[in-house]
Amino acid sequence: MLQVRNLQVHFPIKKGLVFDRTVGAVRAVDGVDLTIPRSTTLGLVGESGCGKSTVGKAILRLVPLTAGTVTFDNLELSALQNEELRKARRHVQMIFQDPYASLNPRQNVESIITEPIRTHQLRTGAAVHQRVNELLDSVGLPRGAASRYPHEFSGGQRQRIGIARALAAEPDLIIADEPVSALDVSIQAQVINLLADLQEQLGLTYLLISHDLAVVRHISDTVAVMYLGAIVETAPAETLYTNPQHPYTLALLSAVPVPDPVVEDSRHRMVLQGDLPSPANPPSGCRFHTRCAYAQRRCEQERPVLRDLEPGHQVACHFAEEIAVSISATRGGDVVL
Amino acid sequence: MSEPLLVVDDLHVTFKIHGGRAVRAVDGVSFAVRAGETVGIVGESGSGKSVTALAILGLLPSRGVTTSGSILLNGQQLLGASEHDMQDVRGRRAAMVFQDPMTSLNPVLTIGRQLTETITRHLGVKRDAARDRAAELLDRVGIPEPRQRLKNYPHQLSGGMRQRVMIAIALASDPALIIADEPTTALDVTIQAQVLELLREVVRESNTALVMITHDLGVIAGICESVNVMYSGRIVESNERHHLFASPRHHYTRGLLASVPRLDGAQGRLVPIPGSPSDVIAWSEGCAFAPRCPAVSDACRGQAPELVSSPEGGTLRCVQPAPVGMPVWSGR
Ligand SMILES: Nc1ncnc2c1ncn2[C@@H]1O[C@H](COP(=O)(O)OP(=O)(O)OP(=O)(O)O)[C@@H](O)[C@H]1O
Ligand SMILES: Nc1ncnc2c1ncn2[C@@H]1O[C@H](COP(=O)(O)OP(=O)(O)OP(=O)(O)O)[C@@H](O)[C@H]1O
Ligand code: SF4
Ligand code: SF4
Ligand SMILES: [Mg+2]
Ligand SMILES: [Mg+2]
Numbered sequence: 281m282l283q284v285r286n287l288q289v290h291f292p293i294k295k296g297l298v299f300d301r302t303v304g305a306v307r308a309v310d311g312v313d314l315t316i317p318r319s320t321t322l323g324l325v326g327e328s329g330c331g332k333s334t335v336g337k338a339i340l341r342l343v344p345l346t347a348g349t350v351t352f353d354n355l356e357l358s359a360l361q362n363e364e365l366r367k368a369r370r371h372v373q374m375i376f377q378d379p380y381a382s383l384n385p386r387q388n389v390e391s392i393i394t395e396p397i398r399t400h401q402l403r404t405g406a407a408v409h410q411r412v413n414e415l416l417d418s419v420g421l422p423r424g425a426a427s428r429y430p431h432e433f434s435g436g437q438r439q440r441i442g443i444a445r446a447l448a449a450e451p452d453l454i455i456a457d458e459p460v461s462a463l464d465v466s467i468q469a470q471v472i473n474l475l476a477d478l479q480e481q482l483g484l485t486y487l488l489i490s491h492d493l494a495v496v497r498h499i500s501d502t503v504a505v506m507y508l509g510a511i512v513e514t515a516p517a518e519t520l521y522t523n524p525q526h527p528y529t530l531a532l533l534s535a536v537p538v539p540d541p542v543v544e545d546s547r548h549r550m551v552l553q554g555d556l557p558s559p560a561n562p563p564s565g566c567r568f569h570t571r572c573a574y575a576q577r578r579c580e581q582e583r584p585v586l587r588d589l590e591p592g593h594q595v596a597c598h599f600a601e602e603i604a605v606s607i608s609a610t611r612g613g614d615v616v617l
Numbered sequence: 618m619s620e621p622l623l624v625v626d627d628l629h630v631t632f633k634i635h636g637g638r639a640v641r642a643v644d645g646v647s648f649a650v651r652a653g654e655t656v657g658i659v660g661e662s663g664s665g666k667s668v669t670a671l672a673i674l675g676l677l678p679s680r681g682v683t684t685s686g687s688i689l690l691n692g693q694q695l696l697g698a699s700e701h702d703m704q705d706v707r708g709r710r711a712a713m714v715f716q717d718p719m720t721s722l723n724p725v726l727t728i729g730r731q732l733t734e735t736i737t738r739h740l741g742v743k744r745d746a747a748r749d750r751a752a753e754l755l756d757r758v759g760i761p762e763p764r765q766r767l768k769n770y771p772h773q774l775s776g777g778m779r780q781r782v783m784i785a786i787a788l789a790s791d792p793a794l795i796i797a798d799e800p801t802t803a804l805d806v807t808i809q810a811q812v813l814e815l816l817r818e819v820v821r822e823s824n825t826a827l828v829m830i831t832h833d834l835g836v837i838a839g840i841c842e843s844v845n846v847m848y849s850g851r852i853v854e855s856n857e858r859h860h861l862f863a864s865p866r867h868h869y870t871r872g873l874l875a876s877v878p879r880l881d882g883a884q885g886r887l888v889p890i891p892g893s894p895s896d897v898i899a900w901s902e903g904c905a906f907a908p909r910c911p912a913v914s915d916a917c918r919g920q921a922p923e924l925v926s927s928p929e930g931g932t933l934r935c936v937q938p939a940p941v942g943m944p945v946w947s948g949r
Pocket of ligand 6: 666667668798
């Protein structure tokens with residue numbers, strides 16, 4: 281089980297050519313709690329710049345933590361140093377958005393996949409080659425791919441190479457950061473199905489980072505919605521999509537186009553006004569108040585905490601209950617579609 | 618019904634690339650758009666959507682390209698027209714909105730400069746009047762404090778605002794036709810919703826003809842009246858949007874619909890299209906989709922299937938299409 285508590289990552293903003301003065305901070309992640317039970321998937325969604333990738337990197341300790349703890353199966357990742365950290369990293373692997381940029385063009389596929397096996401001394405001698413074949417089989421690449429180079433493959437195939445490399449370390453947790461966003465629509469489904477199959481076979485735990493709410497619904501058990509560095513709502517996937525409670529979740533869901541003209545013609549569109557504020561200078565109180573149609577004076581002053589609406593369903597909004605009542609009174613039925 | 622504003626007929630665009638190889642990027646595309654109508658072009662990467670758009674506006678590179686067919690805008694032949702004439706077309710009658718506004722905005726000029734230049738060039742008004750008009754346009758596309766914003770440089774605006782500025786520049790010449798090539802692909806969903814709403818409004822209020830190029834079937838379903846599905850340089854199916862989604866008949870169209878997850882969770886396991894877009898055969902040797910098609914048979918090889926109009930409406934390029942009235946999803 282992965283547990284993230286009060287995670288904060290602030291990037292200093294520096295000014296000056298000779299003397300670096302810190303003049304402020306980008307509050308990229310500003311108090312995030314997440315729990316992912318073993319062998320389940322948590323989908324982390326939100327718009328560009330809300331801090332999703334930074335959460336993923338912080339779990340892997342690829343960026344310095346400003347505050348908070350990250351625990352995986354009783355191992356406190358956030359407290360480890362050097363050699364211990366290096367060993368622990370094997371259990372947590374990352375899959376990236378751009379499969380091409382994340383593969384070394386001069387290494388052939390065998391050498392790419394072998395690297396984690398050797399680094400962590402998971403196999404020796406002939407067993408290494410055997411393992412490469414196994415991994416190629418499990419991601420659906422021909423064994424002949426081993427001797428070829430990344431540029432000889434299509435985008436979807438490259439993503440499979442990236443997945444094989446991640447699996448080579450025999451991880452328990454995989455952080456997939458926009459794993460299908462760069463792929464052609466017709467190829468995305470291949471990779472989504474592969475990730476689902478691997479989870480079933482290997483009992484993997486996934487943190488899936490994506491801005492695509494339809495993809496996230498499809499493969500997540502739990503979904504967390506992020507806005508400007510904080511989680512505003514989290515719930516089991518089915519609940520979040522059929523009974524969203526935070527005004528931002530509502531707006532986000534109602535903005536996603538559905539490939540069905542019957543749905544598109546009849547649904548309620550909640551078009552949000554304005555742009556995402558800067559995380560270097562976030563609004564006071566509720567960070568969503570500058571774009572929220574339901575904002576009241578209290579929202580500008582007091583930051584809402586994530587609170588339980590019902591077991592497993594948490595929301596950070598002062599007025600969630602009142603808003604739900606008013607929406608169902610005016611619309612009834614499905615609030616998003 | 619009114620005469621179509623734009624009629625593209627049997628358009629071919631071939632690139633000569635080094636080594637003398639020829640790429641048939643667009644290989645016999647025909648469609649028409651009326652004033653006030655939104656027509657979609659959907660298809661995957663490399664299918665020829667952008668090249669079709671560039672050909673219509675005369676923006677293809679001048680070397681190494683051969684074109685044939687016909688592009689009529691209000692009866693005027695655009696294919697082979699002089700650069701001088703095309704500049705006039707782009708300035709007054711047709712405009713394009715690209716995916717990435719940063720590449721089409723000049724980074725060292727203010728938004729105001731770029732807008733007023735377009736306005737003075739095309740409408741021949743004085744600078745003060747052009748500035749007023751520029752502020753009006755920014756206001757129209759929903760940019761707050763437009764007079765202040767005129768002084769900003771492109772990098773000082775967010776991605777969504779830059780795309781609005783691009784639309785404002787497109788509207789500056791009051792064009793009869795707008796071609797939008799993936800105008801919302803780089804934007805967040807809530808900003809995408811704002812931009813789509815803006816485009817709907819422009820079409821409704823100015824009776825503009827809009828060609829919407831996208832790979833997102835959801836965007837198509839929400840904004841286009843009719844849809845052209847492209848594969849490997851050709852239109853393989855086209856229809857009014859309700860018919861296309863309720864009764865997709867080409868196996869590529871069906872494959873696309875079955876492979877995308879839906880927000881409303883209306884499908885079970887995704888059914889991917891096997892292989893990748895690079896697994897194609899030349900149309901001269903048969904159906905380009907044959908290597909990936911679940912319904913392929915001998916009849917699909919040897920020669921390209923003809924594009925035929927079906928009695929139920931729409932056109933179709935397939936020798937063994939799915940029967941009429943078989944949706945890929947059985948509703949919510
Ligand atoms: N190394 C860094 N130094 C300074 N600021 C950073 C750094 N990395 C990220 N940021 C800032 O932190 C914020 C969150 O970035 P992050 O990449 O986590 O967003 P994201 O949700 O993954 O967005 P996207 O969907 O665009 O990938 C952004 O404002 C970003 O500019
Ligand atoms: N200037 C060029 N020179 C040579 N080939 C080109 C040129 N521009 C486009 N092509 C080729 O023409 C084909 C169609 O490209 P086009 O850009 O129209 O695809 P698209 O459908 O817009 O794809 P995407 O969804 O990726 O934007 C591709 O095979 C592409 O490589
Ligand atoms: S706390 Fe206030 S501003 Fe924030 S989401 Fe709720 S109603 Fe809107
Ligand atoms: S012509 Fe043949 S290969 Fe092409 S889509 Fe139809 S059935 Fe499939
Ligand atoms: Mg990211
Ligand atoms: Mg394109």
